[in-house]
C-alpha cells in the first residue's frame with residue numbers, strides 16, 4: 573500500500589493563508605506575488621522501506637523529488653502527478669540508490685521527455701553502481717524492477733524553479749551513500765528541506781554503507797541543514813505519510829548516529845548491537861535496515 577496526502581504543516585497553512593489574503597485584496601499576478609507551492613508526499617510500504625517521493629506543486633508545474641523502489645509505486649506517483657492536472661517539468665533523484673530511482677522509467681513512460689536530473693557526482697556514482705543494482709533488483713523484485721536504466725542529466729547550472737519559484741540545490745552532502753552524493757533541495761518560500769536519505773523519520777536509518785568517518789561527516793550535513801532554520805524537513809523514508817515533517821527529525825538523526833557508534837563500541841556481536849538499538853528505539857520500523865547496518869559495521 574502507498575498513501576499520500578497534501579502537506580498540512582502549520583507553516584504551510586500559514587503561508588497559504590497569507591497568500592489568500594494577498595490574492596483577496598489585489599490581483600497576485602499584477603503585483604508580481606510569487607505563487608505558493610504545495611508539497612505532496614507518496615510513501616511506500618514497509619517492504620519498500622517506506623521510501624518517500626515528493627511532488628513540488630505550483631499553479632501549472634510539478635517537479636518530482638525521487639521516484640520509488642518498485643515500478644508499480646512509480647506508476648502510483650505518475651497517477652498522483654496526473655491527478656494534479658499540471659505539467660511534470662522535471663524529476664530530481666536525490667542520490668544513486670535503487671529505492672529512489674527504480675520507479676523512474678514508469679514515470680517517464682507516462683510523461684515522455686521529462687528530464688531526470690542528478691548532480692555530476694551522483695551521475696558518476698550511478699554510472700559505477702546502478703546497473704549492478706538493477707541486475708540484483710531483477711533477481712529480487714522481478715517485474716517490479718526496471719529492464720533498463722535511464723540516462724540522468726546534470727542538474728541545470730541555472731537552477732530549477734516551479735512556476736518561477738526557485739528551488740535551491742544542496743549538492744553532494746553526506747548521507748547514507750559512502751561517498752558524499754546525497755543531495756537535498758531547499759525551498760526558501762516554504763522554509764522546507766527535501767532531505768532524501770540524509771534524514772529518516774520513524775524508520776531505522778540505513779547505515780550499512782557508512783563508516784565512522786562518513787557518520788561524522790553526516791553529522792556535519794545535518795548541521796548544515798539545521799543552519800537553514802527550516803520549518804519543514806521531509807525525510808527520504810518515513811514510517812507513515814501522516815508523520816509530521818518537523819525539524820525534530822534532524823536532532824533524531826544526530827542522536828541515532830551517536831547511539832549507533834556507541835552501540836558498535838560496546839557490543840560484542842551483531843545481536844547485542846541490534847538489541848541495544850532496538851531497546852533505545854522501540855517505535856522505529858523496518859528493523860531489517862538495523863540488522864543489515866549492524867552486520868555490515870561488524871565486518872569493517
Ligand SMILES: [Zn+2]
Pocket residue numbers: 623669671672769808809
Ligand atoms: Zn533510501
